[in-house]
Amino acid sequence: MKYVRTASVKMILTADKKNELEQSFQRNLTQVTTEMKQMEFQLQRALKTVKSNRESSGIHDKYKKELQRREEKRKSLEFQLTQLSALSIGTEISSGKTEVLLDLTVGDRWVTNETDITVVVKDGKILEIRESEFLNDGKLV
Known part of the structure; x- marks a missing residue:
């Protein structure tokens, strides 16, 4: 019998x-920074073609939201670095x-949904496959 389960993947650094x-x-950080500069340029260009303050406000708000989203991504990348x-x-x-x-046969130990399966990878090769169960109190068995 075949049984599909979700497993966590951990990598040895x-x-x-x-x-x-x-x-x-670093590549992603450079890309986000470039996008932000391009958006600021596009904002200035778009504001020059606008005739009313109402349109100007709408365009400014639209670009501001996108710039904020990219700024959050930039901060996240810096934090990750x-x-x-x-x-x-x-x-x-x-x-x-x-x-x-999972390939299950008669006599195999049953792997319940409470069993956490972790695959540990090092240099692109599987190093270890771990199974652990949580009891009702949240402790590992």
């Missing part, structure tokens, strides 16, 4: 992975969730 993540965050630099090599970091297909 290596020097290469840390460098890769840092470069990715700070957090990444504080992490030491060998640290487990969450890398999301994935669906896993």
Whole structure:
């Protein structure tokens, strides 16, 4: 019998992975900063073509919301970069969730929905698959 479950994926931080993540965050930060500069330029250009204060206010509000959204993303990326630099090599970091297909046969131990399955990856290879159950009081078994 096949059984589909959601599993957490954790990655062991290596020097290469840390460098890769840092470069990715830097690229995203550069992109967001560029987008913000382009939006500010577009806002100024749009305001020059507007004839009434009412239109001007609407355009300004629209661009302001988008700029705020990108500013939040920029701050988040800067925070992630700070957090990444504080992490030491060998640290487990969450890398999301994935669906896993369990192949069950008669006599296998049943994996309940309360059982947390974690796949640990290092350098693109599965290092470990963990199972843990939570009791009613929230403690691990």
